[in-house]
Amino acid sequence: MLSDYAPILVFLGICVAFAVGVPTLSALLGPRHPSPAKDLPYESGIVPRETARRRFSVSFYVTAMLFIIFDVESIFLFPWATIVRQLKVFGIVEMGIFIVTLLVGLAYVWRKGALRWD
Amino acid sequence: MTALIAVVMALAAISAIGVVLSPQTIYSALSLVVTVTMISVLFLLLNAQFLFAVQLIIYAGAVMVLFVFIIALLNPEAEDRPALDYRAMIGLAAVAAVTILVFVTARNGITYGSGGFRGQQVGAASNPYHTFAFGADAVNAAGNVQTVAGQLFTTYLLPFEITSLLLLVAAIGAVYLTRRTKEAA
Numbered sequence: 001m002l003s004d005y006a007p008i009l010v011f012l013g014i015c016v017a018f019a020v021g022v023p024t025l026s027a028l029l030g031p032r033h034p035s036p037a038k039d040l041p042y043e044s045g046i047v048p049r050e051t052a053r054r055r056f057s058v059s060f061y062v063t064a065m066l067f068i069i070f071d072v073e074s075i076f077l078f079p080w081a082t083i084v085r086q087l088k089v090f091g092i093v094e095m096g097i098f099i100v101t102l103l104v105g106l107a108y109v110w111r112k113g114a115l116r117w118d
Numbered sequence: 119m120t121a122l123i124a125v126v127m128a129l130a131a132i133s134a135i136g137v138v139l140s141p142q143t144i145y146s147a148l149s150l151v152v153t154v155t156m157i158s159v160l161f162l163l164l165n166a167q168f169l170f171a172v173q174l175i176i177y178a179g180a181v182m183v184l185f186v187f188i189i190a191l192l193n194p195e196a197e198d199r200p201a202l203d204y205r206a207m208i209g210l211a212a213v214a215a216v217t218i219l220v221f222v223t224a225r226n227g228i229t230y231g232s233g234g235f236r237g238q239q240v241g242a243a244s245n246p247y248h249t250f251a252f253g254a255d256a257v258n259a260a261g262n263v264q265t266v267a268g269q270l271f272t273t274y275l276l277p278f279e280i281t282s283l284l285l286l287v288a289a290i291g292a293v294y295l296t297r298r299t300k301e302a303a
Contacts, residue, residue, distance in 0.1 A: 056190035065292040068180040079267030101282035105289035
């Protein structure tokens with residue numbers, strides 16, 4: 001039962017070892033010549049103009065809320081998919097009603113232009 | 119098994135303390151991601167695979183996105199750190215009391231029904247938690263996700279369909295409220 005997850009544990013172990021090992025090795029072995037340009041978030045990238053901690057537009061928030069709603073919808077599809085063969089036509093119909101109800105919501109959101117970015 | 123649960127619980131507790139003590143709000147949010155992920159791993163260790171997926175997709179995914187956007191929406195630099203005054207002490211005492219009560223309730227299997235509060239021995243024949251007609255081993259043999267699905271899409275069909283109405287109302291409400299503020303601006 002639990003041993004089914006042993007490969008995931010090994011995978012996690014390799015991930016942590018890699019994430020810790022590579023910076024450690026490069027700090028030990030590599031040469032170090034610190035300069036202000038190297039401390040930038042993106043070296044040789046666009047020079048930062050202001051702090052990243054500034055207020056964001058409320059439009060992001062609407063997108064996040066709509067994302068949660070349709071995320072919750074999708075979570076019901078996972079258990080449904082495991083037994084859809086046993087449920088037969090009944091399963092298709094009940095999930096059809098569920099999805100059509102939410103499609104009404106999607107149509108409303110679309111019609112109101114909430115998916116448009118302006 | 120028990121050692122693994124202990125490690126996961128310890129990580130959850132440490133990251134939860136990190137949520138409270140982080141100097142910046144965004145670090146609190148990142149700590150909360152770790153807490154939520156550790157709780158999902160606990161669900162997995164307790165053989166609740168469906169809850170594990172829900173916890174990851176809804177909480178670590180969608181709800182955390184919402185939290186981060188709220189942090190970005192409000193001005194995180196103008197944050198007031200609450201002082202540890204008498205109100206904080208009252209809140210702390212209330213949280214401790216509720217936590218102890220929950221532990222006592224769970225330990226003694228106390229349920230609340232139409233007849234008021236009712237104490238029962240956990241593991242007794244009339245165990246209030248075993249509303250299913252089959253035992254825990256049967257559930258694990260059939261697959262936890264399939265068992266949840268079997269109940270959800272047959273016995274609890276009506277609540278499931280009503281959920282879609284709830285989500286519909288939420289989608290319309292989210293769009294309606296934000297449209298109004300835009301017209302006013």
